[in-house]
Amino acid sequence: MVKAWSVEWPEGLLPGDAAWEEITRQFVDAENDILITNEMPFGFWQPTRRPFDVHAAREWAALHERALDTLSRLPVAAVISSRPVFTGNRLVNEGFVLIEGRYDFLHQKHYFPSEAGWEEESWFELQRPGFDVVKVAGVKVGMLICTELMFVDKARHLGKAGADLIAVPRATGVDHRMWKTAASMAGIASGACIVSSNRVGSRPGSKLVFGGRGFTVDSDGFEVSTTSAEKPSIALEIDLTLTSAAKCRYPVYVKEPDPTDSIVPTFRTAS
Structure with missing residues (x-):
């Protein structure tokens, strides 16, 4: 049975620093497991204000590029994360998986907030649309990056595509109510x-x-478990028999209307 790990990693994290060494020690017995990191985990969060800062974006993207090797050396079967990739005009927030040092694309973030602290709409763009499911360490995985968790139709789509696990890297504030409600609905x-x-x-x-x-x-x-300062890493066992059975229960099994079906109006005559 594969475990999937949730973490809380510190703002300003750098590959190889003291905090990183402590993080590495938390996964010494996780060689068969999947680790889901927070959203764009390295360095300080950049899209805090308008306008788009090209210099800061380049440096942030370069930091995450350098950190790929560090991530790949974590003692787990797979690491699922996201990173800023500079496109020449703006950034894309690209979800990926690392398996035995191999980088595979998973997903690019589609939905971007626009408010103080999270001015992502002016910093990011989408270049590769789609919400797909891939197999990682024997588990079918879909990805929703932060704000995308709020769109339950995307979670339903991933479930219909067979996902056993939906990985959700986040960069969110201190109010957790909406996020936990959205996760339960997902x-x-x-x-x-x-x-x-x-x-x-x-x-x-x-x-x-x-x-x-x-x-x-x-x-x-x-909800099964939550990280804390005392326990910054927690694991959930993915039981494929349970996720398979869940696909047959309400409301997952409910069929969506076929958009190609014509709707013929009915009329009632006055009696």
């Missing part, structure tokens, strides 16, 4: 387990605070 709608990770802490001098609290939700939509 599990209910998809019949998949939801594993989400978040960054924690703040940049010196910044009022923006990330709230940590990575969490796991089972395929019935029940």
Whole structure:
């Protein structure tokens, strides 16, 4: 049985620093497991204000490029994460999986908030649309990056495509209510387990605070566990018999209307 790990990693994390060495020690017995990191986990969070800062974007993308080797050396079967990739005009937020050092594309973020602290709409664009399911360490995996968790139709789509696990990297604040509600609905709608990770802490001098609290939700939509300062890494066992059975329960089995079907109006005559 494969475990999927949720984490809360510190704001400003750098590959190879003291915090990273402590993180590595948390996975010494996880060689068969899948680790889901928080959203774009390295360095300080950049899209805090408008306008788009080309110089900061280039540096942030380069940091994540350099960190791929560090991520690939974690003692787990697979690492699922996201990173900023500079496109020449803006960034894309690209989800990926690392398996034995091999980089495979998973997904690009589609939905971008636009508010103080999260001015992603002016920093990011989408170049490769789609919400697909791939096999990772024997588990069918889909990905929703942060805000995408709010769109339950995307979770349902991934469940219909066979996902056993939906990985949700986040970069969210201290109010966790909406995120946990959305994760429960995603599990209910998809019949998949939801594993989400978040960054924690703040940049010196910044009022923006990330709230940590990575969490796991089972395929019935029940929260199983949550990270904390005392326990920054938690694991959920993915039972494929349960996720398979969940695909047959309400409301996952409910068929959607066929858009090609013509709707013929009915009229009632006055009696």
